């Protein structure tokens with residue numbers, strides 16, 4: 001922690017990529033400002049409660065880490081700081097209720113599906129509910145897509161090139177089950193056999209994000225046990241899960257099974273990185289020209305430093321043009337539970353992203369994270385300019401199936 | 404008390420969320436990029452309109468309370484360091500581009516507009532704003548004006564002053580004036596030039612009229628690695644002697660190369676003692692002709708390796724490395740001082756040798772990354788604030804480097820300004836009468852010295868230098884460094 005404070009030379013290079021600084025324009029809501037505030041608290045010069053409003057507004061998007069020439073590991077300061085603050089914090093009851101709901105439902109697909117039914121009922125009460133619970137209800141779609149349960153093994157097509165295991169994810173599995181299915185199809189098409197280990201669960205990053213490290217480790221251990229060793233990679237197709245799993249080493253610091261967790265995290269690959277390294281089998285041309293905007297999900301671009309592979313994959317599709325979004329390094333404002341905890345700021349950041357996307361007039365938006373997909377969809381709709389939003393694998397699948 | 408009355412008046416005019424007063428709101432403003440100096444202001448006004456600024460300045464004047472303008476706080480000399488019990492006027496939200504005229508190649512901007520955003524706004528029309536401080540992705544035009552900032556490409560095109568046509572400003576007494584106009588030619592004294600470089604002492608710029616240039620048609624970027632700093636310095640002299648006028652000529656030494664490589668993987672030759680970056684730019688035919696000539700000159704300067712940027716992405720990486728170098732040095736050392744001094748180009752080699760000697764004498768590492776074409780040195784003095792006495796030694800070393808610059812016939816600052824840091828060197832650079840004339844001018848505009856009080860002129864109280872020592876939690880053994 002001290003190391004992160006010290007390597008910050010206060011140069012301000014990170015300000016330009018920090019969404020909260022862009023929107024609010026105040027130093028307290030900038031990376032270097034937050035570093036100062038956390039430092040003051042750690043040094044005992046400031047009560048935690050004074051600094052918290054500004055630290056709470058941080059999206060954890062890690063754009064500042066990508067931007068920082070000095071190599072400040074902002075995340076290594078933020079995560080432990082949040083965990084420490086969580087212990088000290090007294091939350092108002094409603095706020096606590098919302099967090100409990102998040103903590104106890106989102107990581108568990110079955111519970112989430114149930115809660116969703118409750119949510120629909122709850123929407124009748126929308127007017128009577130305080131902001132935070134209301135914001136949660138607003139996020140829920142009108143109906144859940146239904147989908148076949150995933151098989152245990154999905155065979156490769158053609159000569160086998162690799163064998164992988166898929167993390168099915170939690171929220172995404174319920175809200176957008178087609179992403180897993182297209183992932184399986186695209187992998188198969190590239191000669192990859194996929195197993196979907198039973199007994200796996202949520203990656204734990206949602207819990208970690210809200211400062212519940214204990215629960216996060218519990219969830220992670222389930223996965224350590226469920227995934228086999230004899231696969232070429234553990235595939236994630238939700239950037240948030242991928243980056244969470246890359247942090248297992250940090251999450252298990254000081255735990256007896258740290259080495260196992262770290263080894264596990266080294267085998268985790270985002271689907272786009274895996275396909276790029278494997279060598280994508282060239283897809284046929286799309287039936288008609290299509291222009292898409294590629295949005296860098298923070299958990300892919302900043303947390304995993306994956307920006308080129310998805311673009312290279314998409315560029316292999318004949319008839320597809322990729323346009324870059326202005327201020328592309330800015331987060332869309334979805335950031336895990338941020339929508340729930342900072343609804344107003346998330347709205348402003350989301351709207352900015354939507355306007356930037358509209359400015360380059362694409363026919364669709366492509367990205368690698370379910371959270372971004374939802375957030376961007378909602379904000380394009382609010383500006384009355386809806387566009388199809390696809391996961392990168394959905395576009396690849398589209399090209400292969402010639403749809 | 405006048406400050407209480409001032410705060411009451413400010414509270415009436417500025418909405419509470421833009422009048423920052425709580426400790427957690429002030430702490431992040433307590434320094435600029437020179438963190439050795441820190442002090443907390445009475446309050447921060449986050450200005451959103453020119454009227455906010457004018458009103459705040461007028462109130463400060465009425466109650467005789469000092470104020471400091473702040474853009475993005477990237478000053479390396481303590482220029483935007485708050486004055487204790489004064490008001491800090493933050494201008495980063497006053498950031499509209501008011502007018503762009505493509506035909507006359509002019510842009511009118513508010514002071515909080517970020518340098519790079521000007522170029523971005525006119526890129527589609529084939530224009531750009533030439534001055535390119537390394538901090539251009541975040542520093543503001545207001546800050547650039549105050550410091551007459553330069554950048555790698557100012558070798559060919561001149562510093563900020565050469566690109567500012569007019570300024571609307573509020574003077575320290577609250578009067579609003581318009582200096583200059585829409586072109587470089589004007590009748591009477593060059594008041595715009597008078598304001599540029601005034602380090603926030605002559606009031607606050609509210610609107611700045613900038614000159615735009617057409618984007619060069621062609622770039623050729625050459626990297627040459629040398630086995631010594633002196634050899635790289637001599638190569639610069641040879642390029643200058645050859646009659647070529649490159650857009651930029653920059654040198655980085657081994658430490659700077661190491662840091663920049665770690666930060667951005669620019670693809671620099673890693674084992675070089677010194678790296679020279681030379682860039683030609685302009686019309687295709689001319690650049691190609693000059694390029695052949697440049698390669699000959701470079702070859703004859705005895706480089707270990709020569710590399711030419713293969714495409715735009717490669718060129719961008721090379722510059723990103725150079726522009727990240729200051730911050731990247733944060734990877735090598737917990738603390739450092741960025742020094743900024745000028746020596747005549749012909750004496751570069753000599754100056755670099757002296758710096759090396761001083762570095763050994765004080766047993767502190769010095770990284771060098773600088774605008775070689777201008778003779779503008781930027782030695783970065785690496786120290787560890789936790790070790791007793793290192794900061795003081797670093798300060799002495801920094802002072803000796805500046806003394807050397809003056810002795811060689813150069814200057815105490817090339818572009819980072821005098822600010823708080825270099826005040827004590829002013830008497831070595833200027834005669835007493837020079838300083839007196841400057842002070843008279845200043846008092847003519849600001850008798851009470853309200854605008855950026857305590858900066859630039861020697862003598863006034865300085866806040867105590869800030870040295871951290873071990874982290875308190877570290878002392879208690881709760882945390883440790885890896």
Ligand SMILES: Cc1cc2nc3c(=O)[nH]c(=O)nc-3n(C[C@H](O)[C@H](O)[C@H](O)COP(=O)(O)OP(=O)(O)OC[C@H]3O[C@@H](n4cnc5c(N)ncnc54)[C@H](O)[C@@H]3O)c2cc1C
Nearest residue numbers: 474475476477478482514537543545546549553603608818
């Ligand atoms: C990593 C790094 C690299 C840098 N590289 C360069 C470089 O290559 N070349 C260079 O020249 N500088 C460089 N700098 C220094 C700095 O970025 C420049 O001095 C820049 O112009 C400061 O802009 P700012 O917006 O941050 O101003 P601030 O630091 O906020 O303010 C600087 C000064 O300007 C005054 N000021 C601000 N706005 C106004 C206004 N509207 N009217 C009047 N006065 C005002 C302030 O009072 C202060 O004295 C670098 C700094 C860093 C941290």
Ligand code: SF4
Nearest residue numbers: 008009011012014068
């Ligand atoms: S870019 Fe890095 S070193 Fe610079 S202010 Fe931001 S966190 Fe600190």
Ligand code: SF4
Nearest residue numbers: 018058059061062064
């Ligand atoms: S993580 Fe994102 S929101 Fe938080 S300080 Fe860094 S850039 Fe800003």
